[in-house]
Ligand SMILES: Nc1ncnc2c1ncn2[C@@H]1O[C@H](COP(=O)(O)OP(=O)(O)OP(=O)(O)O)[C@@H](O)[C@H]1O
């Protein structure tokens with residue numbers, strides 16, 4: 097690999113990287129430590145919290161960092177605590193979540209053919225046998241739905257008071273929390289931790305820290321870093337700033353001077369779209385991604401596209417990627433998944449000749465969606481079957 101003269105460690109700007117420190121989220125981390133402290137006591141209680149806030153405010157990062165810290169603490173205390181992070185756009189049902197946790201930690205054979213309730217019993221049995229408390233972090237929990245999560249939390253009662261081995265941490269955007277989760281979880285979730293937008297000076301500190309671990313010294317001046325913070329302060333979203341840093345870094349690398357100048361920040365600013373988590377697309381299966389790409393390419397010119405037209409376009413794109421198109425019924429399912437994760441809208445329109453469903457994009461620009469979907473499809477490769 098050729099050594100970069102700009103990036104000290106480029107991977108620290110990738111979405112999945114969790115920094116060892118989160119400036120201005122210390123309060124939330126402390127709060128979480130306090131809330132989950134009962135797991136270190138002898139009493140078997142279920143602790144359930146919610147992390148609620150808009151895009152890019154550090155919910156996922158805080159939850160993962162908390163997971164690392166609590167597992168570390170449990171090593172030094174007598175209590176065995178297991179923290180499992182689940183991204184619900186990838187693992188979309190409660191049985192799938194439980195099955196994955198069991199397979200990852202205890203059984204290498206698939207636990208298939210067992211229903212949701214049986215899996216809850218199975219996991220409780222294992223936890224009891226192993227004397228281990230489990231915290232499941234359910235990120236983007238909307239797709240799982242409040243009812244299923246309620247069932248999981250309440251299952252403790254089945255085993256009798258003082259026998260709860262499973263705790264949860266529910267992560268979501270405020271609108272999803274209010275509409276899909278809170279109504280079912282009013283009595284289960286005792287602490288809701290709110291994540292507020294970062295201010296400009298908070299973003300300055302966060303981005304200075306993040307650039308210090310990503311770039312060599314001298315690549316980004318304090319003044320230019322503050323310029324990025326100012327742009328990101330329009331959304332209060334840290335991802336916004338970090339994506340600009342990454343793009344500007346690439347531009348700097350291609351340039352003669354090997355450092356970031358204001359013009360690069362201006363160009364990078366137009367290439368990022370921080371409202372959608374990059375993880376959302378990564379959770380999609382191959383044909384769902386092709387469907388996302390279909391909507392993006394069609395909606396570059398049009399405001400809305402009827403379903404049957406979209407299906408025709410889907411078949412063309414399948415050909416481009418040398419994949420056999422699935423049936424229209426499957427295609428409608430893909431559309432439903434994309435609607436559920438909030439990437440597209442499917443609206444029924446009343447026309448003279450009856451009703452028709454048309455697809456529109458929510459707020460991600462079609463060109464950004466196209467680029468991201470294509471990149472992921474290439475990564476997934478032609479041989480993938482999912
Ligand atoms: N306080 C912070 N310090 C350093 N980096 C941060 C901080 N807050 C967020 N980040 C970084 O910003 C990016 C976005 O954060 P994160 O993914 O946690 O947001 P989120 O609240 O989960 O957003 P979404 O609702 O879109 O999933 C990540 O790369 C994360 O590491």
Ligand SMILES: [Mg+2]
Nearest residue numbers: 155156235373
């Ligand atoms: Mg997140």
